[in-house]
Amino acid sequence: MTGNPTRAWRDAEGAARLARLLLFVEVGLYAGAVVLGLLVPPGDKALEAPIALFGLVQFVGFAAAAIAVLRWIYLADNNARALGAEDLSGSPGWAVGWFFVPLANLIMPYTTVRDMWKASVNPKDWQAENGESLVILWWACWLISQISGTIAFRLELEMGYEAGEATRMLGLASDLVSIPSALLLAVIIGRIQAQQVQTRPVAILAA
Amino acid sequence: MAVSTIDGTVEEATVTRSRKGLNVYDKIVFRLADGSSKTWAKPVAHQSVAAYLWPGASGRFYLFSAWDHRGVHGARTADGAAVHFSTQFETFSMVLALVNLAVVLLSVVALDRIQMLSLILFLLFVPAYLYFRNLRVQAQAQFDADSSYHPPAAAAPALGTS
Numbered sequence: 001m002t003g004n005p006t007r008a009w010r011d012a013e014g015a016a017r018l019a020r021l022l023l024f025v026e027v028g029l030y031a032g033a034v035v036l037g038l039l040v041p042p043g044d045k046a047l048e049a050p051i052a053l054f055g056l057v058q059f060v061g062f063a064a065a066a067i068a069v070l071r072w073i074y075l076a077d078n079n080a081r082a083l084g085a086e087d088l089s090g091s092p093g094w095a096v097g098w099f100f101v102p103l104a105n106l107i108m109p110y111t112t113v114r115d116m117w118k119a120s121v122n123p124k125d126w127q128a129e130n131g132e133s134l135v136i137l138w139w140a141c142w143l144i145s146q147i148s149g150t151i152a153f154r155l156e157l158e159m160g161y162e163a164g165e166a167t168r169m170l171g172l173a174s175d176l177v178s179i180p181s182a183l184l185l186a187v188i189i190g191r192i193q194a195q196q197v198q199t200r201p202v203a204i205l206a207a
Numbered sequence: 208m209a210v211s212t213i214d215g216t217v218e219e220a221t222v223t224r225s226r227k228g229l230n231v232y233d234k235i236v237f238r239l240a241d242g243s244s245k246t247w248a249k250p251v252a253h254q255s256v257a258a259y260l261w262p263g264a265s266g267r268f269y270l271f272s273a274w275d276h277r278g279v280h281g282a283r284t285a286d287g288a289a290v291h292f293s294t295q296f297e298t299f300s301m302v303l304a305l306v307n308l309a310v311v312l313l314s315v316v317a318l319d320r321i322q323m324l325s326l327i328l329f330l331l332f333v334p335a336y337l338y339f340r341n342l343r344v345q346a347q348a349q350f351d352a353d354s355s356y357h358p359p360a361a362a363a364p365a366l367g368t369s
């Protein structure tokens with residue numbers, strides 16, 4: 001196996017490390033949000049400003065982790081092709097782009113990461129590999145957290161204070177499920193990255 | 208979106224269901240001339256093409272993949288048979304695009320508001336239609352360009368060898 005000559009191997013170690021680090025930071029922030037959600041009584045005026053500041057920090061943390069993860073997905077998808085995996089759908093650009101296409105983003109990022117995992121294990125005949133339950137679990141957690149978070153946001157936007165308890169519980173559920181989602185993604189990134197480095201043929205190492 | 212060919216022998220072809228002239232497979236495993244295997248997971252094939260996808264059939268097989276959707280659109284077998292079936296996904300996309308456009312227009316006229324879900328679906332199915340149309344054209348061109356190809360009778364090794 002000499003890899004796919006149309007795709008050059010690109011070092012993704014640094015991107016994987018950064019993505020995992022920022023995901024762990026994100027886990028800490030989600031845990032903080034859950035604790036705040038449980039301890040702070042709704043409508044506490046005195047804590048409004050610190051909570052708003054924490055929300056801002058949480059958003060910045062999410063954005064930083066998202067950029068790092070998408071950067072790694074681009075590189076890892078490219079490297080799966082460089083290892084010789086044929087017939088992977090789309091391109092490394094689309095592996096990232098699917099996250100931003102309405103409705104398609106409910107399924108395509110999952111299939112991209114699933115296929116990337118398979119292609120990293122056995123690039124020559126990746127479709128013969130079984131699906132990985134870790135990826136399914138990660139995607140289920142991600143969907144639950146995103147859907148509950150979106151509903152909470154829409155409720156707050158449309159009903160304001162009247163939606164109080166429902167919004168709070170949904171927001172809490174979203175933060176809570178985001179913890180395993182981020183942890184699972186960190187594990188998936190680590191495993192795919194290690195697998196790709198292990199599968200990397202001598203021809204690519206020498207280049 | 209991609210079309211590709213594979214030269215080899217069908218080693219395994221497990222049909223999970225058949226309906227409306229289409230066979231849906233769990234997987235089709237091809238044995239290549241160098242002894243390695245190549246798996247095509249969860250593909251579909253029209254029954255005219257599926258008739259040539261039985262274990263032991265050897266020749267050139269014409270494959271397509273579109274997003275998470277795969278299939279076999281043609282075959283030229285070692286016994287001289289050549290069969291091709293054009294994919295029909297573009298019709299399905301066009302119908303859905305038109306239905307959603309109608310819902311958007313109706314919602315504007317009757318309810319004085321835009322039905323957002325239908326608008327998003329319309330905006331997704333229009334490029335999907337163009338995508339699948341391009342796929343059909345590519346697949347047809349691929350099969351036609353290969354018309355002079357005749358697989359050798361002994362192109363692939365016997366089953367069970369590696």
